[in-house]
Amino acid sequence: MTARPFVDLTIPPYAGALDSWGKDPRGQWWALVTWYQDVVLPKQMGRSSVLPCSGWVAAHHLRKRGGEDYSAVLRVKLPD
Numbered sequence: 886m887t888a889r890p891f892v893d894l895t896i897p898p899y900a901g902a903l904d905s906w907g908k909d910p911r912g913q914w915w916a917l918v919t920w921y922q923d924v925v926l927p928k929q930m931g932r933s934s935v936l937p938c939s940g941w942v943a944a945h946h947l948r949k950r951g952g953e954d955y956s957a958v959l960r961v962k963l964p965d
Contacts, residue, residue: 890953892918895946898938905959907941914944915963 889902901920908914919939926934949955 889919890955890958891950892916892953893948893950894918894942895948896942898922903947903955903958904939905961906944907961907963909963910965915941916944916947918942918947 889904891900892903893900898918898920901918904917904919906914906916917939918941919937922936922938923933924936925932926936
């Protein structure tokens with residue numbers, strides 16, 4: 886198993902791991918990006934926790950990082 890490559894983003898969270906590429910029915914490319922967010926959860930009595938997050942981001946918001954290999958990233962067809 887290989888590590889997921891990282892990408893930089895022009896929008897928050899500004900960086901993350903690239904899990905997969907997706908192409909929608911209109912031909913637009915999207916990227917599933919994951920990252921970890923420090924948050925304060927009420928049930929944790931105000932203590933900080935790390936929350937795993939993920940989301941689809943329009944491909945035009947991504948920037949490649951030098952030294953990363955994107956050739957093995959899964960490509961999927963997205964539904965409407």
